[in-house]
Amino acid sequence: MDFKSLAIETITDPAAAADKILSRQFENDVIWTGFALNVVLSVFLYALQGFLLGMPSNALFPNLSPVMFGMFLVALQLAYSVGSLVVGNRLGGQARFMPIFSLLVWLRFVNIAIQFIAIIMVFVMAPLAAILNLVAAVYGIYVLAHFTNVGFGLNSLGKSLGVIFMAGLGAMVAVLFLMGLFVPTILETSNV
Numbered sequence: 415m416d417f418k419s420l421a422i423e424t425i426t427d428p429a430a431a432a433d434k435i436l437s438r439q440f441e442n443d444v445i446w447t448g449f450a451l452n453v454v455l456s457v458f459l460y461a462l463q464g465f466l467l468g469m470p471s472n473a474l475f476p477n478l479s480p481v482m483f484g485m486f487l488v489a490l491q492l493a494y495s496v497g498s499l500v501v502g503n504r505l506g507g508q509a510r511f512m513p514i515f516s517l518l519v520w521l522r523f524v525n526i527a528i529q530f531i532a533i534i535m536v537f538v539m540a541p542l543a544a545i546l547n548l549v550a551a552v553y554g555i556y557v558l559a560h561f562t563n564v565g566f567g568l569n570s571l572g573k574s575l576g577v578i579f580m581a582g583l584g585a586m587v588a589v590l591f592l593m594g595l596f597v598p599t600i601l602e603t604s605n606v
Contacts, residue, residue: 420520445519495515505568559571
């Protein structure tokens with residue numbers, strides 16, 4: 415599989431890219447390995463941005479160690495994946511966990527590449543990096559809507575946006591609940 419052309423197609427024709435990924439029917443171990451790799455790369459970028467720019471790369475998880483960021487990222491991604499499966503199937507879609515998860519893992523790799531480009535751009539032209547992040551976030555919802563639409567067979571971008579919103583809300587509640595359980599304890603013991 416040519417990942418470069420798939421990444422370009424993900425941006426230019428997200429529905430076709432989602433179809434290609436689903437038609438490959440990746441083995442579960444390949445998908446889980448990809449998930450682990452995208453978590454490691456995300457943690458690396460989080461730490462790199464914190465080191466180079468003196469600020470965390472994710473406003474949701476400010477001032478967390480890279481390890482804690484990684485743990486919460488795993489929880490958020492898995493909660494979103496399960497939430498989208500529940501909501502998508504309730505809204506008339508038909509999907510199983512691993513195919514949907516493979517789409518989300520691929521989208522995370524594309525997002526990581528864009529984040530890396532944005533970090534480099536901060537040193538070249540910081541305002542342009544901010545614009546890239548904003549455009550990538552907005553356009554990323556459009557891409558995710560197409561991936562969700564294809565993955566669940568919803569035939570409706572409106573329903574896909576509903577899946578994204580409700581699954582995202584559920585995932586945020588789950589992660590905030592976990593942060594409420596663990597972060598105060600971590601903060602208390604880190605000052606000892």
